[in-house]
Amino acid sequence: MSDKKDYQLDLIHRPRRLRQTQSLRDLVEETDLKVSKLIQPLFVVEGDSICEPIASMPGIERLSIDLLLKECESLIELGIGGVALFPKIETALKCNMGREALNPEGLIYRAIRALRKRFPELTIIADLALDPYTIEGHDGIVEMGTSSPLNDVTVDILAEMAVLASDAGATMVAPSDMMDGRVGVIRKTLDANAFESVLILSYAAKYASAFYGPFRDAVGSVSLEDGPSIDKRSYQLNPANRREALLETSLDELEGADILMVKPAGQYLDIIRDVRESTILPVAAYQVSGEYAQIMAASEKGWLDMKACRDESLLAIRRAGADIILTYFAKAYAQDLS
Numbered sequence: 001m002s003d004k005k006d007y008q009l010d011l012i013h014r015p016r017r018l019r020q021t022q023s024l025r026d027l028v029e030e031t032d033l034k035v036s037k038l039i040q041p042l043f044v045v046e047g048d049s050i051c052e053p054i055a056s057m058p059g060i061e062r063l064s065i066d067l068l069l070k071e072c073e074s075l076i077e078l079g080i081g082g083v084a085l086f087p088k089i090e091t092a093l094k095c096n097m098g099r100e101a102l103n104p105e106g107l108i109y110r111a112i113r114a115l116r117k118r119f120p121e122l123t124i125i126a127d128l129a130l131d132p133y134t135i136e137g138h139d140g141i142v143e144m145g146t147s148s149p150l151n152d153v154t155v156d157i158l159a160e161m162a163v164l165a166s167d168a169g170a171t172m173v174a175p176s177d178m179m180d181g182r183v184g185v186i187r188k189t190l191d192a193n194a195f196e197s198v199l200i201l202s203y204a205a206k207y208a209s210a211f212y213g214p215f216r217d218a219v220g221s222v223s224l225e226d227g228p229s230i231d232k233r234s235y236q237l238n239p240a241n242r243r244e245a246l247l248e249t250s251l252d253e254l255e256g257a258d259i260l261m262v263k264p265a266g267q268y269l270d271i272i273r274d275v276r277e278s279t280i281l282p283v284a285a286y287q288v289s290g291e292y293a294q295i296m297a298a299s300e301k302g303w304l305d306m307k308a309c310r311d312e313s314l315l316a317i318r319r320a321g322a323d324i325i326l327t328y329f330a331k332a333y334a335q336d337l338s
């Protein structure tokens with residue numbers, strides 16, 4: 001045994017002592033991943049008993065309202081924090097002005113009403129943007145031949161959408177358009193219509209990311225087969241910029257946002273950390289469709305372990321400072337825990 005002594009380093013600190021057993025590892029674990037912190041994004045379509053798979057997002061489907069109700073019942077049983085709804089409307093209903101967005105009988109408002117009636121306590125997040133409603137798939141009103149949405153005209157429409165979504169029963173409205181000044185106008189309009197309790201979850205730092213491709217396919221705003229993706233750089237943030245995210249989040253906070261969101265999540269962990277340290281408001285992060293698709297595609301090929309990568313990716317987003325995560329993995333993660 002004196003031999004062994006010769007090999008023993010004279011160390012004061014041996015960090016591995018803390019990692020010897022699962023129990024010790026659990027005791028010193030710094031970040032947790034509760035199901036109640038996760039929001040499941042859901043895609044809604046017209047019809048009855050419709051469940052359309054989305055090729056680029058294995059495991060995610062577009063659901064008609066009847067099946068959406070069933071899905072939410074399961075999600076509530078699993079303890080999910082809430083749902084974020086996105087409509088895929090019929091092409092015939094799209095126009096340059098995105099008029100269907102202001103139809104109180106439109107798909108998304110009917111979906112919210114049905115959910116609210118059945119589940120009084122469910123946290124329902126209504127996305128505010130025009131991309132499901134315009135022919136070009138831009139988030140706002142675009143003049144012919146240009147690709148830059150008109151800011152103030154679009155903000156007016158978003159505020160009207162916010163009222164319709166609140167009237168239908170949304171818990172939160174979530175402007176995802178990146179127009180200037182929309183949070184302030186939406187807050188004022190909601191208050192003027194006696195919706196002072198409806199929250200604003202602002203997509204405050206939303207980047208012009210290439211990772212939204214599968215989502216655009218899912219809501220039918222741009223087809224993946226159309227080739228190069230739509231250019232939203234005149235309103236979404238430049239991926240090279242860090243300070244600009246803080247400008248956006250601080251403006252949204254001043255305008256009255258209740259929760260600030262960073263999007264995408266995995267490629268923007270530094271931004272999540274920056275925002276976390278610059279506000280006392282809750283911070284959300286959106287693990288977007290492309291982040292989901294990457295993990296699913298590689299694991300279908302047998303190149304990655306889906307569950308391990310899923311959990312690691314979500315934990316990293318929490319560790320960076322997100323209180324809330326919007327993720328397509330929410331349901332599957334919750335099922336694996338229960």
Ligand code: PBG
Nearest residue numbers: 129131176211212215288289290
């Ligand atoms: C648009 C919107 C997008 C997403 C949510 N809302 C796409 C875009 O900006 O083009 C992306 C979500 C995802 O990729 O999962 N209002």
